[in-house]
Amino acid sequence: MIEVKNIIKSFGSLQVLKGINLHIGKQEVVSIVGPSGAGKTTLLQIVGTLDKPDGGSVFFDGQDVFALKDNALARFRNREIGFVFQFHQLLPEFSALENVMIPAFIAGMSEKEARSRGMELLDFMGLADRAGHRPKQMSGGENQRVAVARALVNHPSVILADEPSGSLDTHNKTELHQLFFRLRDEMKQTFVIVTHDEQLASLTDRTIYMKDGLVFDDKLKQPSEDNIVNSNSDE
Numbered sequence: 001m002i003e004v005k006n007i008i009k010s011f012g013s014l015q016v017l018k019g020i021n022l023h024i025g026k027q028e029v030v031s032i033v034g035p036s037g038a039g040k041t042t043l044l045q046i047v048g049t050l051d052k053p054d055g056g057s058v059f060f061d062g063q064d065v066f067a068l069k070d071n072a073l074a075r076f077r078n079r080e081i082g083f084v085f086q087f088h089q090l091l092p093e094f095s096a097l098e099n100v101m102i103p104a105f106i107a108g109m110s111e112k113e114a115r116s117r118g119m120e121l122l123d124f125m126g127l128a129d130r131a132g133h134r135p136k137q138m139s140g141g142e143n144q145r146v147a148v149a150r151a152l153v154n155h156p157s158v159i160l161a162d163e164p165s166g167s168l169d170t171h172n173k174t175e176l177h178q179l180f181f182r183l184r185d186e187m188k189q190t191f192v193i194v195t196h197d198e199q200l201a202s203l204t205d206r207t208i209y210m211k212d213g214l215v216f217d218d219k220l221k222q223p224s225e226d227n228i229v230n231s232n233s234d235e
Contacts, residue, residue, distance in 0.1 A: 001026045001190065002047065002158065007056035009042055016042045017053070018213040024158070029184050029191045031201040034210035040194045041162055043210070047192065048160045049077045060157060078106050082151030086163040088143040090135040096122060096146045097131040104153045114153070121149035125179070141172030148179065152189070159183075161193040165200065177203060 002024040009017040016039045045051040090099045097118045104114035125145040165173040183189040209217040
């Protein structure tokens with residue numbers, strides 16, 4: 001589904017990415033791990049079209065996304081890519097439902113359709129009764145699940161997550177990880193997750209190891225009983 005070909009990126013004299021090649025398949029949950037400074041977040045931002053590479057290409061289903069003009073690229077990003085960050089980045093003045101609906105409005109969805117889709121997702125997250133609550137009225141785990149719902153509202157091809165559980169306690173972290181696998185299994189969703197969390201990385205379908213701006217290992221893992229239990233757990 002996603003092909004990353006020979007991506008190079010520098011900031012001043014510092015070369016952060018040194019020729020990255022990757023393939024992400026549909027309905028995969030892929031983790032990207034490595035030490036700080038390895039280039040993980042920079043790579044994620046380029047795959048998400050938030051930044052442009054100095055060289056190389058990113059293809060979604062065969063389409064060279066950086067060949068698109070700026071307006072077309074912004075529309076593509078809004079409709080095809082969902083983002084989840086370490087800190088939920090919800091707008092504090094809006095309710096959970098309103099936060100989820102914002103990307104849908106940007107995509108041109110009607111209010112009725114956006115509201116219906118938003119409530120469907122909040123219900124899936126177990127947050128239907130929190131739809132009218134603002135971020136400060138919810139826990140960190142609840143806010144992060146609202147952020148996941150927001151990322152899903154436009155039926156994106158892929159969710160890109162940067163340390164999504166990094167600010168959560170153990171219980172909420174476990175719940176969020178299980179949610180990703182439920183979304184893979186029940187909504188056929190694809191995830192690319194930058195993480196330092198060894199537990200999450202151990203559960204993903206593949207782990208890509210980066211160091212010094214290069215991929216030095218890309219491991220496809222066979223599903224274990226632990227993966228299956230965790231991904232289908234309702235607890």
